[in-house]
Amino acid sequence: MIEPTKIQPIYQGGVPAFVVIPFADFAREHPKEAAAIKPLHPRIPEGDAVPHEVVSMHIDRDITYLRAWREYLGLTQAEVAERAGITQAALSQMESEEAKLRKATREKLAQAMGLNPEQIT
Structure with missing residues (x-):
C-alpha cells in the first residue's frame, strides 16, 4: 500500500x-x-564494477568491453574519439580487437566516457 x-x-x-x-x-x-522503464542516463557504478547490461553485450554479441561501454552510454565513436584526442578510425580498430590497450590509451578512453580505467579492460 x-x-x-x-x-x-x-x-x-x-x-x-x-x-x-x-x-x-x-x-x-x-x-x-x-x-x-529505462533510466534517462545509464548508471555508471563506482570503482571497477561493470553493469550487467555491459557484460551481457560483451558476452552475447562478442564485442569488446570498450565498444559495449560506448554503446551502453549512447555515445558514437566520433564523440568518444574526439573526447579522448584520438581518431575515430583508431577507436574503431581498438573496439574491433581484443588486444590489450596501453595504460595511457585506456586512461584517456575511460576519462572520455566518465569511467574508471579498470572498467574497460
Whole structure:
C-alpha cells in the first residue's frame, strides 16, 4: 500500500486528474511495467564494477568491453574519439580487437566516457 503522504495529486479544472508516486512504490506495485522503464542516463557504478547490461553485450554479441561501454552510454565513436584526442578510425580498430590497450590509451578512453580505467579492460 502506498502511503497517502507520498502521493502528489495533479489537478485539471479543480478535479484530480493524475497522481505522482515515488518510483519505488510504483515498482513494488507494478514490477513488470517498472522493469520496462529505462533510466534517462545509464548508471555508471563506482570503482571497477561493470553493469550487467555491459557484460551481457560483451558476452552475447562478442564485442569488446570498450565498444559495449560506448554503446551502453549512447555515445558514437566520433564523440568518444574526439573526447579522448584520438581518431575515430583508431577507436574503431581498438573496439574491433581484443588486444590489450596501453595504460595511457585506456586512461584517456575511460576519462572520455566518465569511467574508471579498470572498467574497460
